[in-house]
Amino acid sequence: MSKLIYLDNAATTKVKDEVYDAMLPYFKELYGNPSSIYRFAGESKKAIENVRLQVAQFIGAKPEEIYFTGGGSESDNWALKAVAFAKRDKGKHIITSKIEHHAILHTCEYLNKLGYEISYINVDENGVIRRDELEAAIREDTILITVMFANNEIGTIQPIKEIGEIAKKHKVIFHTDAVQAYGHEGINVDEMNIDILSASGHKINGPKGIGIMYLRNSVKIGSFVHGGAQERGRRAGTHNTPGIIGFGKATELAARDLDKRKAYESELRDYLIERVLNEIPYTKLNGHRTDRLSNNANFSFRFIEGESLLIMLDQKNIAASSGSACTSGSLDPSHVLLAIGLPHEIAHGSLRLTLSDETTKEDIDYVVDELKGIVERLRSMSPLYEDFVKEK
C-alpha cells in the first residue's frame, strides 16, 4: 500500500518534531507541579509563564489575559456560559451565526433551555455572515456576539474586524471561536476588537487537549472550572505542563512560518481547486473563493454521497472528510452546507480536503487522479445520475 495521504488537517494535525522534543522533558524530568513552592517546580512555572507571554504577543494581548484550558471546546463553553451568567442582569440575548462549530451551537441550545434567547444570523452563499442582519439583531438586552473567525468545514474567513467594530459600537462583548484560524491567520485582538477568543493546540501541529482563552482585562466573567488557584483562580486544575509547552512551541513555529506557510498552502490549494473544477464535471466549490483558509478546499459532487466517497478514498489511502448525513451521525447533512444554500442532495455529496505544509503537489495529483475515477464510478452506480443523463 502506498503511503497515507492525510488531507484532514482541519480535524487534527501531526505534532511537529520540535513540539514533541520541547514537551518531552516535562513528562519525566521537569514533572513538578507548577503551583508548588520549591525550586524544582519553579522551572515548570517559569516555562508556563514564558508560553503565556509568547501567546499574548502573538495575538497582541497582555500575558495576564491568556488562560490555558483543555482545548477549543472548553474555551467556547467557558466564554459563552460565563458571559451569560455574568451579564444575566443586563439581558439574556445572544447573537451568533448559523455556521458555528457545535461547541458554540450546542452551548447556545443549552443556554436557550436556561431561558436565554439566541439569534442565529444568516450567511451568504459564500458563508460570509450578513453584517447588516447582525447589526439589526442587536437589542438593549444583547449581552454577547459570538462569531467564528474561520469556518471549519468550508474555510470561509469572516470579516472579524468589522464584526468587532459593530460589537464595540453597541457595547456588546464580542467572542470569536478562532480554533481554525489561530496560527493560520494573523490575529490582533485590539485591532479586531475581540474581547474573548478561543484557540486550540492540535490544529497547529501542537498536542491535543490543550487550548487557550483570551479574555480582555476589562471583561469581567467568572470561573468555569472551580477548584485550586491556578490561572488566577479562573481555571482550576493542575497545569498540563507538557501540553502548555507544546502549545507554546507550536505557536512559536506557526508565528515564525505564518506567511511562508500560507503562501505555500494556498498555492497548492488553488492548484487542487482548479484541477478538480476543471476535470470533474457537475462539481461546485463550497466557501469563499479567496477569503478562505489557505489549507481548505471543500467540494460538492452532484449525484453521489459523501460516505461512499470517503470509504473509496480511504481504500486508496487518502484521509478526508465529508458533510454528508451518513458521516455526521444524523439524518441531515452539515448545517454549514445547508446554511450556504445547498439543497440536501448536493450537501450529501460534499468532500473536505485540508492540506498541511507537508502536503506536496504529487500528493494533490495522486488525490485528484483517484478522485476522478471514484466520482465517475459512484456516478455510474447512481440512479440520480441516470435520471439526469436521460433527461438531458
Next chain:
Amino acid sequence: MSQIIEYSEKVMDHFSNPRNVGEIENASGVGTVGNAKCGDIMRIYLDIDENQYIRDCKFKTFGCGAAVATSSIATEMIKGKTVNEALKLTNKAVQEALGGLPPVKVHCSLLAEEAVHAALWDYAKKNHLEIEGLKPPVDDIDETEQFYEMAGEV
C-alpha cells in the same frame, strides 16, 4: 465532522465489488425508493419470465456504504427466485446475509426490502396481476418517522 462507520467484511466486500450494478432495458418491473434529501435512493430492475422466475436483477444506488451493500446483496438473494420467494425477502435476512449492520444503518436494509417490493409492485401493475401480500410502495418512505422507528433508529 465525520466518523467512519465500522462495517463487516461482507458489507465492505459488497460495497467494493457490488454485484449486479446497472440497468435492464424494458425491465419487467422497476422500483425506486428513498429520496435524495435523506441521502439514500435505491432503484431495482427486474427481468421476470412467464413462469414468474426472476431471470435477472440489477440495481443503482445513491447512498452510503451500507446502502450500496444492502442493494447489492438483495439483488443476489432474489436472482433466480420466484416472485413469491422474492416477496418474502426481509430486511432481517439482508442484515444477516451481510453479517450485521451498524445500528444507524439498519434503515438501509429496510430500503433494500422496500426497493424489491416496489419493483415487484411495478411488475404486478404492468401485468395486471394480483400478488398476495404485496402492498403498494410508500412515497418517500425514508422521510417517515415510522420508517426509522421500524429500523429502531429513533
